[in-house]
Amino acid sequence: MAFSKNTRKQTIENLKHTDLDLLIVGGGITGAGVAIQAAASGVKTGLIEMQDFAEGTSSRSTKLVHGGIRYLKTFDVGVVADTVKERAVVQGIAPHIPRPFPMLMPIYDEPGSTFDMFSVKIAMNLYDQLADVEGSQYANYTVTKDEVLQREPHIEATGLQGGGVYLDYVNNDARLVIENIKEADELGAEVASHVQATGVIYNEAGQVAGLHAKDLLTGEEFDIHAKLVINTTGPWSDKFKSLDGKENQAPTLRPTKGVHLVVDGSRLPVPQPTYMDTGLNDGRMFFVVPREGKTYFGTTDTDYTGDYKHPRVEQSDVDYLLKVINTRYPDAHITIDDIEASWAGLRPLIANNSSSDYNGGGANKGKVSDASFNALIKTVDDYEDKTATREDVERAISKLETAHAEAAGLTPSQVSRGSSLTRATDGMITLSGGKITDYRKMAAGALALIRRLLADKFHVETKEIDSKKLQVSGGHFDPTNAEATMKFYARIAADAGLPDADAKDLANRFGSNTGRVVTYLEGGAAPGLSLKETISLRYSVNEEMTLTPVDYLLRRTNAILFHAETLAALKQPVIDEMARLLGWDEDEKAIQLARLNAAIDESALAYLKKAATPAITH
C-alpha cells in the first residue's frame, strides 16, 4: 500500500480537515505502538513526527531484545519475567524482526564480577524458567574455559572460568518502528513525518484540543484538531512540555547516552552475541555482537545534556569502549581507525527513577503502588490473556484517574518498570520512558485510558482489540513457524531471479511483504544498483515513506552501520534512482548528497579521526 511522498500530501490535508479522536506527537516506537493499536481500535488517529520515523531514539538501541538476565543479580525477577514474556509477544506480532540468537556470557574470576560459574547457572535456570524455554532447543548450558576460547580465540584467557549460553534475540529497532507505522497507515491512521508540533490548541474550557503544526518539507503551518493529544516524543518530552507554555506534569526525563561502535568482523571475530562485565570493575557490562559480517560493541551509559536532535559519539565514549574491548580482547588492538561506523542514542530514562540504569534498576524504585500505570498495564495484559475481567480494567483505569484526582490531577503515575503515563489538568497525555521491548504493552495501557476518555468525555465508542495478536506490516504469518516461513519468502525472491543470498536478505528485511517488494522488478535494475537494492529502494520509497537517502541507508536498511565499505559505490545510484522516483532536480540531488555524506562521516567518526588521520574525502 502506497505510503510515500506522494500520499503524504493527502495525509496533510486529512490532518488539517479531520476532527481526530487522537493525535500522537512523536513517531518513535512508543508513538508507533499507540498508532497501530489506536487505528485498529477504530480510533480516528493522526501521528506527526518532526524527523524521520525512529530517527530520534528508536533507531539507536543496542539492537537486541535482551532478556535482562543481569537483573537477576538484583533479583528483579518481575522485570525479567515481564521482559521475556513480552519478548515472546513481540516475536509473535513481528515475527520477521526479533530473531533468536543465543548469547554467550564469559565468566571471569575477578573483583566485582556479576556472576560466577555457580551463580550464572542458577541465574540461567531461573531465566529459562521465566522465559518458559526449559527443556527446549534454547535451554541454557555452560561451557568450559577451553570452549569459550574455541569460540572466541582473542578473548582474555587470564581469569576466565568458562561461560554460560542462553537464549537471547537480535532485533532491528528502526524496522520495528516502520513496520508498526506502515500497519497503522494501512489501518487508516493519518501518519506524517517531518511535521513539527509548534503549539497547543486549547478549547474554551482550557482543555487541549489539538496542535499547531508545521510541515517541515514545505514550510506550511496548519492546525490539527483532536479530542485527545498524546505526547510520545521520548527524550523530547520535556522540550515539548515547555512548548505549550504550561506545566503539564509529565515526568522530567534524564536521558543517558548509549554508544555503539562497529568494526569489521575480521578485526574482532565473535560467532555469537557476547555479554560480559567490562573487566574494569565499574559495575557495568557490555555487548559484542556479530552482524552482517561486522562486529559491534557497546554501550556506554552516560548522563547527557547536549543537543537532543543530534547526540554524537564523543572522544570519551570511544576511549571508554576501546579500553573495554581491548581489555577483554587484548590481541585485537582495536583503535579508532578500525571503527567503520557508530551510533549514539538517548535513552528516555525518567529522572526520578534513581537508578542510572535505563532498564529501571531495583524493582521497587519509584513505585507508586496501587495507582500505578504498571498496575493498569498488567491488568490490560491479564485481560488480553482472559485472566482479568473488563471490570478489572475499568477499575485499574479509575484507580489511575483517582490517583490523579487525589493530587488535583498532578500526580505523575510513576511506574517501577521505567515507563510513565500521565494526564495533565489541561488534558495532555504523556507516555514516556520504558524500554523498546515493552512498547506494545505500554501502548496497550495508554489505549485503555484513551478509549475510556473517548467514551466518557466524547461519547466515542471504539473497538476492543487484542494487541498481542495485532501483527505489524511484514509480520503477517505464523510466528511459531518463523524460520520455515522466512525461507518461503526468500524462495519467492529467488524465484523472481534474485541470487539466493540477496533473496534471503530481502526476506529478512521485509517478511510477508517480500512478494510485494518483488513486484518492483519491473523495469529491471536501476543503473549502478543490484536487483535486490533496486527493488528494496523502490518499495521503500513508495511504501515506507522513505524521503531521503539517509532514511533509506540508515533506517530502512542498515547500510551506513554495517556495510560502510559499500557506500562509496552505492550512494550516487541511490540518489539518482530516488531523484527519478521523487522528481528531484540537480540542486536537490546535491543537497541530498551533502546530507548523506554528513551522515556517513558522522557514523564513521570522521570528526574524531581527523585529528589523527588525513581527512576523509568523498
Place this chain on the structure above:
Amino acid sequence: MAFSKNTRKQTIENLKHTDLDLLIVGGGITGAGVAIQAAASGVKTGLIEMQDFAEGTSSRSTKLVHGGIRYLKTFDVGVVADTVKERAVVQGIAPHIPRPFPMLMPIYDEPGSTFDMFSVKIAMNLYDQLADVEGSQYANYTVTKDEVLQREPHIEATGLQGGGVYLDYVNNDARLVIENIKEADELGAEVASHVQATGVIYNEAGQVAGLHAKDLLTGEEFDIHAKLVINTTGPWSDKFKSLDGKENQAPTLRPTKGVHLVVDGSRLPVPQPTYMDTGLNDGRMFFVVPREGKTYFGTTDTDYTGDYKHPRVEQSDVDYLLKVINTRYPDAHITIDDIEASWAGLRPLIANNSSSDYNGGGANKGKVSDASFNALIKTVDDYEDKTATREDVERAISKLETAHAEAAGLTPSQVSRGSSLTRATDGMITLSGGKITDYRKMAAGALALIRRLLADKFHVETKEIDSKKLQVSGGHFDPTNAEATMKFYARIAADAGLPDADAKDLANRFGSNTGRVVTYLEGGAAPGLSLKETISLRYSVNEEMTLTPVDYLLRRTNAILFHAETLAALKQPVIDEMARLLGWDEDEKAIQLARLNAAIDESALAYLKKAATPAITH
C-alpha cells in the same frame, strides 16, 4: 563424663605441663569447632576461655539457623547455597539442637519492599532448590492476606499482600557451643574456662610458642606451651592482637551490635517465626520468634565501639525495635515495660568487608580469589564429599601459604563469606569473622592448615577425619530420624518419673545425654526445685562446666531469657544446690546471688526502666 570445677584443677595442671600441639584462645563457637576437630584428629589440643563458654558472642545470636533467603535479593546464590547446605551438615552433627520451624514472610506493597508476592515465590523456589527440599514436607508455599491475618491477627493489614512460608530452623547457640566443648573434652582436649591469656611466649626464632595465662578463679599465673596457637576470640581478636605487642596482620574487626527483646507470648502471639521488612523503608528486615511461651524480636545492627565484654542494650536500640514492632503490629502497643528480657551481642564483622551486614553482603566483596581461605574451605569440603583429592587440599593450603609469602607473609586471606584465616610472620594463627552456621566449615579449613603446619614444621602426624560426621555431645544419634529419636529420649526421662512436658524439655536440652542426666535423680529433688530442674542442674554442674548460676540460667538453659517470671522462685534454690555441689560458703553464695541479680536486671533492662518505673527489687 565429668567436666566440672573438680576436673578443672587437673586440666590446669595438664595445660601447665603438656607440650601441646595446638592452643586455642577463645571458647565461643569458633574455638569450640576447632577444638572438637583438632582433638578428633589426634592433635594434642588445649583451649582457654576467659569467661564462660559462649559468653562473649556465641550466646547472643538471633537463635535461628537462618538460611538467608534475603541474600537471593542480591542473587548471592552461592552464600545461600553454602548456608543451607551447611545448615544440613550442622543438623547432622548436632541433631538435637537446630530444629526445623517454617518461617512466615509477610509481604507488603510498600516502597523499598524486599520481595513482592511474585518475587518471593521465585526466591522460595530457588531457596528450596538450593536446600534440596523441593517436593518434601518442607517445600515452600504462599498464603493469602487472609491466611496471614488468621495466623497473626495483630499484624498490620494495610498494604499486606500475603506471605511466603519456607523452611527455616531455630537454634540454641549457647548449647551448640557447650556440646562442641564437651565433645572436645571427651576426645581429650584440655579445656578450661575463666583462664585469660596475658601474653605471648616466643621461642628463640621469634615464633609463637605458647601463652602466658592467668586462672581467673584462683589468680594463679602460669605458662602454656604449644607448637601452634590459634586466636579464636571473635570480637576480642583485635584486643588480643595488641596484647602480644606485635602487629600480627589479623584483619581488623568492626563489630556491630545486634539486640533482641523478649515479651510474653500473650502480648505478641505469633504461631511461627516471622521475618519481614521493618516497614520503615530503611532496607532492613527483622525477626519475630515464638519460643517457650515468649516472643522475641530483633535485631538492630549498629556499629559498636563500646565495652566488648559487656555490650548492653541501649535506649536507642529499644526505641528502634519498639518502633518497628509497633509499626508492624499496631494493635500490640508494646512498651519497654513489656520487655521481660533481652540480649545484646556483637557480630565479628571484618572491617574491610564493606557491607554493614554481618552475613557478608555481596558475593564479591573483599574477594582475594585464588589464595583465599574460602577456596581452602571449599576444597576441604569437597574432599570430605570425595569430590576433591588430597592433592587438591595440599594445593589449596600451599596457595594460602604462597599468598602469604608473596606479600612477605603479610596478606590477610580475605574471604567473601565473611570469615578469615591468617598466619602472621610470628606464627600466630587467627580465625575470625564468619557466621555461626559456618563454624564447622571454618574450623575444617583451619584444621587443614594446622595439620599441615604440624607435619611440615614439627613432624607431628595427625589423623584425617570427616568433620561432617563428627557429632557433638548429646547429638549421637541418627539425624534423619531426629523427631522420633527425641521422643525416645523424652520417654527415657518420663519413664524415670518426670512429667511428660518436663521429660520433653530435658530431651530437647540434652539429646543423647538424657539417659546420663536422669542418673542424677538419685537423692530426689533438691529443695525448691522440680525433679527436672534438679537433675538438669546437677548434670550441668558436673558435666558441663557450669561454674555460676548465671552460666546455668543464661547459657546452659535459657531461663533468664525465656522464663523470667520463674527466676524469683528459682534463683535461691539453684544457688543452694550449687553451693552444696561446689562447696560454696555463705559469702560465696551472696556474691553469686548478687551477680545473678545483676544479670537478671540487665536482661530485664532495669537500668532503662528505672527512669520510667519504680526500681525493681529482688
